[in-house]
Amino acid sequence: MSALYILIIASIVVAAGFLVAFIWSVKSNQYEDREGAAMRMLYDNEISKPYTESKFFKPQIDE
Amino acid sequence: MDFTERKDITLPTTTKQKNDCFHCGSTCFSDDFVFDGRSFCCDGCKLVYEILNNNGLCDYYNIQKHPGLAQIKSIRNGKYGYLDEDTISQKLFKFSDGKNAIVTLYIPGVHCSSCMWLLENLHRINTGIIDSRLNFSAKEVTVHFHQEKISLRSVVELLTTIGYEPYISLEDSGSSNPPKFSKQKIYKLGVAGFCFGNIMMMSFPEYLAHHGTIEHQYAGLFRILNLILSIPVFFYSASEFFVSAWAGLKQKMLNIDAPIVLALVITYARSIYEIFSGLGGGYLDSMSGIVFFMLVGRVVQERAYKSLSFHRDYKSYFPIAVSVITSEGVVSKMLADLKTNDVVCVHHEEIIPADAILLNGKARIDYSFVTGETEPVHVPEGAMLYAGGKQNGEQITIQITKPVAGSYLTSLWNHRAFKTDKASKNIRESVVHTLSTYFTYILLALAAVTALYWALHDPSKILPSVSAMLIVACPCALLLAASYTNSNLLRIFSNNGLFMRDASVIEQFSKVNHIIFDKTGTITQGVELVQNSGKSMNLDECRWVYNIVKSSIHPMSRAMAEHLGLQKSQNVEKWQEVVSQGVSGVVEGNEIRVGNIQFIGAVAGQKHSNFYVRINDKICGFSVLPHLREGVSATISSLQQQYKLSLLSGDNDKQRKALQLYFTDDRTLLFNQQPADKLAYVEKCQKEGDNVLMLGDGLNDAGALQQSNVGITLADDINNFTPGCDAILDAKKIAVFPSLCKLARSSGRMINFAFVVSILYNLIGLTISVQAKMSPMIAAILMPLSTLTIVLISTGLSAFVAKRFGLKI
Incomplete structure (x- = not known):
C-alpha cells in the first residue's frame, strides 16, 4: 500500500506542473490576442512577385 | 490548409470586378482610376495598390477579397508634424534608446486577416522597420524600428498611406488608461x-x-x-x-x-x-x-471589451498638437501649451482646439458633434469660433481667445456631474449591497440566539453549532446568483450589439423608466436631399447631373450622387469645380451647374433651398434634411408603451413636424438645446423621481450621458470616438433596442429568483447546523450542489428570457 504515497505525491506534482504551465501561459500574454495566432500560422514567408513590373514608388503627400 | 493553393482560385479577374474597387470593394463612381487593368474607386485606393504591388505585397489581396479601406482622404503634409517633437514622441514610445524604438499604435481600421498580414510585413516596405506585430483583438500594432533610418512620423505616415491610419491620443497611451x-x-x-x-x-x-x-x-x-x-x-x-x-x-x-x-x-x-x-x-x-x-x-463579471473605451472626455476627440504660426514660422505645439493670442492654422477636417476669433479664410464650421446642429455654419472673418467645431474647406487662421480647458464646450467637464464616480455609486446603490448589510446583521443575531440556546441546554455544543452555522450561511450562493446572472447578461447584451462598461450598469438599466434621445447622429444619421422647388428632373437629366457630380468629393456632391443612384457614365466636357461653390460641366450639349445660389446664378424670389441644380434654364432646389436612421421609428413606437420618452436636440426645430409622428407628447420634444441644457434637463427629470436613460452620440451629449442613470452612446463604428458613457450601442442594432430594454427589465426578477433558490439552500444548511448535526459530508454535498443549481438557473434563465425576446444568445 505504500505505492499509494508515491502515487499521491506524483499526481500532485503533475497537477502542479499544469498549474505552472497555466500561469506561464497567462504571464506570456498568450491570452491577449486569441484571434491573431490562428491567422498568423497560415501565412508563409515566401515573397510573392509583384502583379506588374515595379515602378519607382514615392509616397504621395499633397499639400 | 496550404495557403498557396488559394492563390489561383481567389485571384480576382478584372472583368468580374468591373464596378467594385479592387482595393476596398466600394462601388466605383467613375472609371478614371484604373491601374493594371483593375479599377479603383479613388486615387487613394489606387495608390495603396501601387505601393503594395511595387513591394511584392499583393498577397494582401489573396487572403481576403477587397481587404482595403476606402482611401478617399489623403494625408495632408504636416498633419503628423507634431510627432517630430521629442516631448510627444517620448510619451508614445514604449521603449527608445536613441537607436531603436518600439511604439504601439492603435489602428481602428484593422478588420481581417489581410490587415494582419500586411501590418506584419511592414519591414518589406521600409527597411528602417525591424519588425511589427499586430494584436488582432486589441487592434494594436507594435512596431520596432531604427530611429536613424525612419522617424516615428514617417512610420505613422507610412501606415496612413497604406490605409491604416493610427488613432493617436496621448490620453489613451498614457498612464491614465483604465487598468487592464x-x-x-x-x-x-x-x-x-x-x-x-x-x-x-x-x-x-x-x-x-x-x-x-x-x-x-x-x-x-x-x-x-x-x-x-x-x-x-x-x-x-x-x-x-x-x-x-x-x-x-x-x-x-x-x-x-x-x-x-x-x-x-x-x-x-x-x-x-x-x-x-x-x-x-x-x-x-x-x-x-x-x-x-x-x-x-x-x-467572468469583469468581462473586458478590449479596444473599447468608456472613459474618454473631450481630450481624446481634440488633436494632440496644433500648428501655431510664430515669428519663426509654423511650429507644432501641444494642446496643453496653447496660450491665449496664439495664432493657429486649421486645415480642412481639423478641429478647432479652443475658442478663437477667425482671422482669415473661409470658415465653414461643422458643429454637429459638439452641438448637434446638422448644417455647417459659415462664419465671417472676425467672428467667434468655438472649440470642437470642425473646419470644412480651405485652411483658416484663428487667434485663440480662451485656453483649451476654459473654452465654452470643455467647461462642461467642470460640472459636478463629472466629479462623481458613477461605477462606485452604482455599487453603493445595488441590491446586493443593501441585502448584504441586512444579511450580516441577521446572521450575527441568529448566531447569538443559537449560542444562547445551547448555553442553556448543552454548553458543549455552542462552538460546533455556531461555527457550523456561520460556515453554512456564507452568502456565496447569493453573490454567485448575482454575478453569474450579470455575466451571462453582459454576454447576451454584447452579442446583440450593446457593450456595457461593467455589470453594475445592468441593474441601473433595469430601473429605467424614462428614455431621452438625442437627435442628430442618434435617431438621424447623415443627410438626405429632398427637392423642394422647381420641376422634378426626368431620367435624362438625372443621368447628366450624376455625371457632373460623380467626380467631386464634396459632401454635397456625394449626397447628390447617392440621391440619384448609380447611372450610366457619359462624357463630360468643360468639367470644373469651384471650391465651396459648386461643380459645372457640359453633358450632351446641356450646360449643368450644381452648387449654391451664387454659383448657379438663380434669380431672386426663388424659394430658399440649401442646394441647387441648374440644367440649362431649369432650376431645381434641394433642401438637406437629416436622414432618420433605419429601424428608429419602430423602436420609438415600441418603447413608447413602457417608457416616458423625450427628445433633446441641439438642432433647430425644422424637423419637429416629422418627429411628432413618433413622439406623442409634444412637450417632450425640445430643440435648440445647448450641452448644458441637456444636462440640466436630465437633472430635472431625476429630481422628479425618474430613472433616466440617455441615448446620445456626440460630445454635446457628454454632460447628459454622465448625469443620467444610464448613458448609452450610439456608435456607427464602435471603435471610433465615443464620449464617456456607461455603454456603447452598435448603431446597426438600434432595432433590437426595445428587446434589450425588456431583457434589462427582467434582469432584476431573474436575480431575485436565483436569490430565493440560494436562500432556500442556506435555510436547509442552517436548519441542520443549528441542531448541531452538520457533518463535513453534508457540507461537501450542499456547497457544490447549491453552486451548480445557481449557475444553471442564472445562465439558463437569462438565455431563455433573451430568446423569448428574440435576441441572439
Whole structure:
C-alpha cells in the first residue's frame, strides 16, 4: 500500500506542473490576442512577385 | 490548409470586378482610376495598390477579397508634424534608446486577416522597420524600428498611406488608461482551482468511508496534505475578500465580503482545530470550493471589451498638437501649451482646439458633434469660433481667445456631474449591497440566539453549532446568483450589439423608466436631399447631373450622387469645380451647374433651398434634411408603451413636424438645446423621481450621458470616438433596442429568483447546523450542489428570457 504515497505525491506534482504551465501561459500574454495566432500560422514567408513590373514608388503627400 | 493553393482560385479577374474597387470593394463612381487593368474607386485606393504591388505585397489581396479601406482622404503634409517633437514622441514610445524604438499604435481600421498580414510585413516596405506585430483583438500594432533610418512620423505616415491610419491620443497611451484586465485575479483563480481539485480528491475517502474503516495512516496523510494545499487558497487566492472586507470595515460599513470573510476564517480555524485534534477532516474542501467559485464569478463579471473605451472626455476627440504660426514660422505645439493670442492654422477636417476669433479664410464650421446642429455654419472673418467645431474647406487662421480647458464646450467637464464616480455609486446603490448589510446583521443575531440556546441546554455544543452555522450561511450562493446572472447578461447584451462598461450598469438599466434621445447622429444619421422647388428632373437629366457630380468629393456632391443612384457614365466636357461653390460641366450639349445660389446664378424670389441644380434654364432646389436612421421609428413606437420618452436636440426645430409622428407628447420634444441644457434637463427629470436613460452620440451629449442613470452612446463604428458613457450601442442594432430594454427589465426578477433558490439552500444548511448535526459530508454535498443549481438557473434563465425576446444568445 505504500505505492499509494508515491502515487499521491506524483499526481500532485503533475497537477502542479499544469498549474505552472497555466500561469506561464497567462504571464506570456498568450491570452491577449486569441484571434491573431490562428491567422498568423497560415501565412508563409515566401515573397510573392509583384502583379506588374515595379515602378519607382514615392509616397504621395499633397499639400 | 496550404495557403498557396488559394492563390489561383481567389485571384480576382478584372472583368468580374468591373464596378467594385479592387482595393476596398466600394462601388466605383467613375472609371478614371484604373491601374493594371483593375479599377479603383479613388486615387487613394489606387495608390495603396501601387505601393503594395511595387513591394511584392499583393498577397494582401489573396487572403481576403477587397481587404482595403476606402482611401478617399489623403494625408495632408504636416498633419503628423507634431510627432517630430521629442516631448510627444517620448510619451508614445514604449521603449527608445536613441537607436531603436518600439511604439504601439492603435489602428481602428484593422478588420481581417489581410490587415494582419500586411501590418506584419511592414519591414518589406521600409527597411528602417525591424519588425511589427499586430494584436488582432486589441487592434494594436507594435512596431520596432531604427530611429536613424525612419522617424516615428514617417512610420505613422507610412501606415496612413497604406490605409491604416493610427488613432493617436496621448490620453489613451498614457498612464491614465483604465487598468487592464488584472492578471493577478487569473493567477489567484488558477491556484484556487488547482488546490480545490486536489483537496476534493483527497477528501473523497473521508466522505465514503464509515468511521474507522479508512486506514489511519492514510487519513492522517490526506488531512495534512489538504492542510498544506489550503494554505495558498486561504492566504493568496482569498486575499481579495479580506482586502475588500477590511476596506469596508474601515469606513464603518459591512459590505458583502464581510460575512464571506467571517465564514472563511471560521471554517479555516475550525478545520485546523479538527485536523490537529484528530476529530475529523474539517471543511477545507468547502472552503476552497467557495473561494474558487466566487473568483470565477468575479472574473467572468469583469468581462473586458478590449479596444473599447468608456472613459474618454473631450481630450481624446481634440488633436494632440496644433500648428501655431510664430515669428519663426509654423511650429507644432501641444494642446496643453496653447496660450491665449496664439495664432493657429486649421486645415480642412481639423478641429478647432479652443475658442478663437477667425482671422482669415473661409470658415465653414461643422458643429454637429459638439452641438448637434446638422448644417455647417459659415462664419465671417472676425467672428467667434468655438472649440470642437470642425473646419470644412480651405485652411483658416484663428487667434485663440480662451485656453483649451476654459473654452465654452470643455467647461462642461467642470460640472459636478463629472466629479462623481458613477461605477462606485452604482455599487453603493445595488441590491446586493443593501441585502448584504441586512444579511450580516441577521446572521450575527441568529448566531447569538443559537449560542444562547445551547448555553442553556448543552454548553458543549455552542462552538460546533455556531461555527457550523456561520460556515453554512456564507452568502456565496447569493453573490454567485448575482454575478453569474450579470455575466451571462453582459454576454447576451454584447452579442446583440450593446457593450456595457461593467455589470453594475445592468441593474441601473433595469430601473429605467424614462428614455431621452438625442437627435442628430442618434435617431438621424447623415443627410438626405429632398427637392423642394422647381420641376422634378426626368431620367435624362438625372443621368447628366450624376455625371457632373460623380467626380467631386464634396459632401454635397456625394449626397447628390447617392440621391440619384448609380447611372450610366457619359462624357463630360468643360468639367470644373469651384471650391465651396459648386461643380459645372457640359453633358450632351446641356450646360449643368450644381452648387449654391451664387454659383448657379438663380434669380431672386426663388424659394430658399440649401442646394441647387441648374440644367440649362431649369432650376431645381434641394433642401438637406437629416436622414432618420433605419429601424428608429419602430423602436420609438415600441418603447413608447413602457417608457416616458423625450427628445433633446441641439438642432433647430425644422424637423419637429416629422418627429411628432413618433413622439406623442409634444412637450417632450425640445430643440435648440445647448450641452448644458441637456444636462440640466436630465437633472430635472431625476429630481422628479425618474430613472433616466440617455441615448446620445456626440460630445454635446457628454454632460447628459454622465448625469443620467444610464448613458448609452450610439456608435456607427464602435471603435471610433465615443464620449464617456456607461455603454456603447452598435448603431446597426438600434432595432433590437426595445428587446434589450425588456431583457434589462427582467434582469432584476431573474436575480431575485436565483436569490430565493440560494436562500432556500442556506435555510436547509442552517436548519441542520443549528441542531448541531452538520457533518463535513453534508457540507461537501450542499456547497457544490447549491453552486451548480445557481449557475444553471442564472445562465439558463437569462438565455431563455433573451430568446423569448428574440435576441441572439
